[in-house]
Amino acid sequence: MNRRVAVLGAGSWGTALATVLAENGCEVTLWARRQAVADEINRFRTNEKYLPGVTIPPRIAASTSISDAVRGKDLVLFVVPSHAMREIAAIASRWIRADALIVHATKGFEVGTLKRMTEVLKEELPQELHPNIAVLSGPSHAEEVIKKLPTTVVVASERQKTAEEVQAIFINSYFRVYTNPDVIGVEVGGALKNIIALAAGLADGLGFGDNSKAALITRGLAEIARLGLAMGAKPITFVGLAGVGDLVVTCTSRHSRNWRAGHMLSQGKKLEQVLEEMGMVVEGVKTTRVAHALSRHYQVEMPLTEQLYAVLFEGKDPEQAVKDLMSRGRTGELEEIIQDW
Numbered sequence: 092m093n094r095r096v097a098v099l100g101a102g103s104w105g106t107a108l109a110t111v112l113a114e115n116g117c118e119v120t121l122w123a124r125r126q127a128v129a130d131e132i133n134r135f136r137t138n139e140k141y142l143p144g145v146t147i148p149p150r151i152a153a154s155t156s157i158s159d160a161v162r163g164k165d166l167v168l169f170v171v172p173s174h175a176m177r178e179i180a181a182i183a184s185r186w187i188r189a190d191a192l193i194v195h196a197t198k199g200f201e202v203g204t205l206k207r208m209t210e211v212l213k214e215e216l217p218q219e220l221h222p223n224i225a226v227l228s229g230p231s232h233a234e235e236v237i238k239k240l241p242t243t244v245v246v247a248s249e250r251q252k253t254a255e256e257v258q259a260i261f262i263n264s265y266f267r268v269y270t271n272p273d274v275i276g277v278e279v280g281g282a283l284k285n286i287i288a289l290a291a292g293l294a295d296g297l298g299f300g301d302n303s304k305a306a307l308i309t310r311g312l313a314e315i316a317r318l319g320l321a322m323g324a325k326p327i328t329f330v331g332l333a334g335v336g337d338l339v340v341t342c343t344s345r346h347s348r349n350w351r352a353g354h355m356l357s358q359g360k361k362l363e364q365v366l367e368e369m370g371m372v373v374e375g376v377k378t379t380r381v382a383h384a385l386s387r388h389y390q391v392e393m394p395l396t397e398q399l400y401a402v403l404f405e406g407k408d409p410e411q412a413v414k415d416l417m418s419r420g421r422t423g424e425l426e427e428i429i430q431d432w
C-alpha cells in the first residue's frame with residue numbers, strides 16, 4: 092500500500108499500532124517525546140520501557156520532531172495521553188497536509204473542558220480536516236497486538252468514507268477493523284470503561300468474587316450507556332467492541348494498567364504512589380473526575396463512578412463504598428430504556 096504515516100506517541104499503544112501499520116506496508120515515522128526513546132528505537136529496534144521484549148520493524152523511524160513526523164503524511168495517528176492531546180494537536184496542526192486522514196486511539200476526555208478527543212482535535216485542526224477525523228477503539232492490549240494475537244477493533248467517523256479508508260489501512264489477518272458511524276458512543280465507551288476497570292482491580296484485590304466482577308461489568312455498562320445516551324451516543328454501540336468488548340478485556344486482563352492500578356489501591360497504597368509505581372498512563376483516574384462532573388452536568392445517575400470518585404479523591408474506604416452500593420434504594424434494571432411496563 093506504501094502509505095506514509097505519522098504516529099504521535101511512542102508509548103505501548105503507539106508502538107504497537109506503528110508496528111501494525113509497518114507490517115501493512117506503511118512507511119511510519121513514530122514521534123517520541125523523549126530523545127532516549129527515539130534513539131533506542133532507531134539504534135536497537137526496541138522500546139523496553141513501554142513494550143519490553145519486542146523487535147520494532149525497520150519500516151519504523153523514530154523522531155522527536157513533530158514537524159518531521161507529520162509533514163506530507165497521508166495519515167496522522169494521535170496516541171498521546173488525553174492530557175497531552177490538545178498541545179500535541181496544536182503543534183502538529185501547522186504541518187499536517189490538508190487532505191490527510193486524522194485518527195486518534197486515545198481513551199479519555201480532557202479534564203477541565205470535559206471534551207471528547209475528537210472535539211479537542213476539531214478545535215485544534217483546520218476545518219478542512221474535520222471530515223477526515225476518526226477514532227480507533229476497542230478491546231486491544233498492545234502486549235497482545237504486538238504478538239499478532241487475533242484482535243478486533245472499531246473505527247468511527249462522522250464520514251463513512253473516512254472510516255472505510257482508515258479501516259483499509261489498519262486491517263490485516265490478526266487486526267480486524269470494523270467501521271461504526273457513532274463517534275460519540277465509541278469515544279464514551281473507550282474512555283469510561285477505564286473507570287470500571289479500576290473498580291474491577293480494586294474488587295479483585297479485596298477478594299470479591301466472580302459474581303461481583305460480572306455485576307461491575309454489567310452495571311458499569313448500564314451507567315456508561317446512560318451517560319452516553321445523554322451525550323448523544325447510539326445505545327447499540329455499547330453492546331459492541333467499544334462497549335462490552337473493551338469492558339470485558341480491561342476488567343479481566345492482567346495487562347490492563349487501570350485494573351492493575353485498582354488492584355494496587357486495594358493493597359492500601361495511596362493514589363500518588365500507585366501512579367508513580369505504574370510509570371504508564373492510567374487514564375481511568377482522570378476519567379473518573381471527568382465522568383463525575385459529566386454525570387452532574389447531564390443529571391445522569393452513575394453510582395459506580397460516584398463511589399470510585401469518593402475512594403480515589405475523598406479517601407473513602409472501598410469496603411464501605413461496596414456496602415453503600417449494595418444498600419442503595421431499589422431500582423429497575425433497565426428502566427430508562429424499557430418504559431412500557
Ligand SMILES: NC(=O)C1=CN([C@@H]2O[C@H](COP(=O)(O)OP(=O)(O)OC[C@H]3O[C@@H](n4cnc5c(N)ncnc54)[C@H](O)[C@@H]3O)[C@@H](O)[C@H]2O)C=CC1
Nearest residue numbers: 101102103104105124141175197198231232233371372374
Ligand atoms: N496500552 C494499550 O494497550 C492501549 C492504550 N490505549 C490508549 O492509548 C493512549 C496512550 O496509552 P499508552 O500508549 O498505553 O501509554 P504509555 O504509558 O505506554 O505511554 C505514554 C506515552 O505518552 C507520552 N507522554 C506522556 N505525557 C506526555 C505529554 N504531556 N505530551 C506528550 N507525550 C506524552 C509518553 O512519553 C509515552 O510515550 C491512552 O489514552 C490509552 O488509554 C488504547 C488502547 C490500548
Ligand SMILES: O=C(CO)COP(=O)(O)O
Nearest residue numbers: 229230231232347348349
Ligand atoms: O484500552 C485498553 C485495552 O483495550 C488498555 O487498557 P489499560 O489502559 O487499562 O491498559
